[in-house]
Amino acid sequence: SQQGEEDPQALSIQEGENATMNCSYKTSINNLQWYRQNSGRGLVHLILIRSNEREKHSGRLRVTLDTSKKSSSLLITASRAADTASYFCATDAGSNYQLIWGAGTKLIIKP
Amino acid sequence: NAGVTQTPKFQVLKTGQSMTLQCAQDMNHNSMYWYRQDPGMGLRLIYYSASEGTTDKGEVPNGYNVSRLNKREFSLRLESAAPSQTSVYFCATLRGLATYEQYFGPGTRLTVT
Numbered sequence: 001s002q003q004g005e006e007d008p009q010a011l012s013i014q015e016g017e018n019a020t021m022n023c024s025y026k027t028s029i030n031n032l033q034w035y036r037q038n039s040g041r042g043l044v045h046l047i048l049i050r051s052n053e054r055e056k057h058s059g060r061l062r063v064t065l066d067t068s069k070k071s072s073s074l075l076i077t078a079s080r081a082a083d084t085a086s087y088f089c090a091t092d093a094g095s096n097y098q099l100i101w102g103a104g105t106k107l108i109i110k111p
Numbered sequence: 112n113a114g115v116t117q118t119p120k121f122q123v124l125k126t127g128q129s130m131t132l133q134c135a136q137d138m139n140h141n142s143m144y145w146y147r148q149d150p151g152m153g154l155r156l157i158y159y160s161a162s163e164g165t166t167d168k169g170e171v172p173n174g175y176n177v178s179r180l181n182k183r184e185f186s187l188r189l190e191s192a193a194p195s196q197t198s199v200y201f202c203a204t205l206r207g208l209a210t211y212e213q214y215f216g217p218g219t220r221l222t223v224t
Contacts, residue, residue, distance in 0.1 A: 040199075042115075042215035043213075090213075092211040
């Protein structure tokens, strides 16, 4: 079952602005991952943060993790039109190498 | 090196028809997964296979069967398609044992009328 809740469900911003989306989960984890899905395509892994990390950067992406609140945020800085996509968080709380997925945030970057 | 391939890309079925969705990976990973994604929703796990010859049910297995033919291939069969099975189907393989990172195929868009 879905344990991740993402917030907001949809986000529309101007190109160049920063985009922040949040993910909450219910059970303890070893790591949390973020994936991007362009319209009609498969999901692509973006970044992973381990439970003993508080913040991680990759290019224009910044991920934070607060295990006490069971929540994570993904910040995309200086957004571009190509960032228009849906973003999903996933945790490793499942058994047999299963990921538990959030419902996603749909991000639209307006030119 | 194609990663994960899925065939077909698109399919339209009539209610009651059967079909098999094919998935193959050339990444030499043991674990493979079948998901469905309904419009505006996240992924729901249908079946997974931890290794060749083993399969297990996920969250929404009803109406589906799977076969793990060998290490490379994991197929999903709809025996009697229903409109509720209209969805996009994704196959994935486990890329990282320590991280559970998954690598996805491009998807099959299935419409059942």
